[in-house]
Amino acid sequence: MERFVSKLSGTPKEDRRLLARTGFVQGYVSIRMSSDDRRLVVYLYRFRTHEGAVALQNSFWRQYEHGDTFTVRGIPRTWTDAGLKKKSSPTLFMATANADFVVGNVLAQVTVTESSKTADGLRPDTRLAATISNLQHDHLLKAAG
Numbered sequence: 001m002e003r004f005v006s007k008l009s010g011t012p013k014e015d016r017r018l019l020a021r022t023g024f025v026q027g028y029v030s031i032r033m034s035s036d037d038r039r040l041v042v043y044l045y046r047f048r049t050h051e052g053a054v055a056l057q058n059s060f061w062r063q064y065e066h067g068d069t070f071t072v073r074g075i076p077r078t079w080t081d082a083g084l085k086k087k088s089s090p091t092l093f094m095a096t097a098n099a100d101f102v103v104g105n106v107l108a109q110v111t112v113t114e115s116s117k118t119a120d121g122l123r124p125d126t127r128l129a130a131t132i133s134n135l136q137h138d139h140l141l142k143a144a145g
Contacts (some may be wrong), residue, residue, distance in 0.1 A: 018059055019045075023052035037116070038125065042136060043109040053107040057100055060109075070126040075101050075137045082124035093119045097129035103140035110136060 005012045005019065028044040047053045057079065067083025078101040085094050092115050099110045112129045116122045 018056065022055045022059070023048035024056070037114055038128075039111075039113045040128070040132060041109075041111045041113075042132065043107075043111075044136075044140075045107040045109075047105045047107070050102065050105050053102045053105050057102055057107050061100065067124075070097065070099075070124075070130065072099050072101070072130045072133045074134055075099075077101060078133065080126075080129075082126050082129075084119060084122060084124065086119070090117075092117060093122050095122045095124040097124040097126045099129050099133040101133065101137060103137060104144045106140055108133070108136050108140065 002016075005016050025046045025048060027046070028042075030040075030042045032040040034040075045053065045056060047056070061079055064081075066081040069080045070082050072078040072080060078099055080097070080099045082097040083095075085096070086092075087094060094113055094115045096111060096113045101108055110129050110133045112125045112132070114122060114125060
C-alpha cells in the first residue's frame with residue numbers, strides 16, 4: 001500500500017487511512033497518451049472484500065464535485081462524470097470523462113482526458129470512456145472466474 005499511496009496520492013495521509021480501513025490489498029494503474037493529447041488512465045484497486053471496494057468507490061465519489069453523467073451499458077452500478085474545466089497558469093481547458101464500477105472485490109476507475117488551449121470543440125470523450133469501461137469490466141469478469 002505504501003508504494004501505491006506515495007506515488008499516486010495527492011493526500012497520502014488521508015488516503016493511507018482510507019485504504020487501510022477498506023481492506024486495500026493492491027493497486028494497479030495504466031496510463032496511455034495519444035498523439036492528439038488524449039490521456040487514458042485505468043486504476044484498479046483490489047480489496048479483501050466486495051464491501052471494501054464499494055466503500056472506497058463511495059469515499060472517492062464524495063471527494064469531488066461532479067458534472068454530467070453518461071451511460072455505460074452492461075455494467076451495473078456504474079458511476080459516471082463528464083465535464084469541461086478551465087485551469088489557469090497557463091490557461092488550459094480539460095475535458096474529462098470518468099467511469100467507476102466494482103467487479104467482485106475490485107474497484108475500477110476509467111478516466112479519459114483531453115486538453116486544449118481553447119474550449120472550442122473540446123468535449124469529454126464519454127464514448128471512449130464507456131468502451132474502455134466495458135472492455136475492462138469483461139476482463140475483470142473473466143479473471144474472477
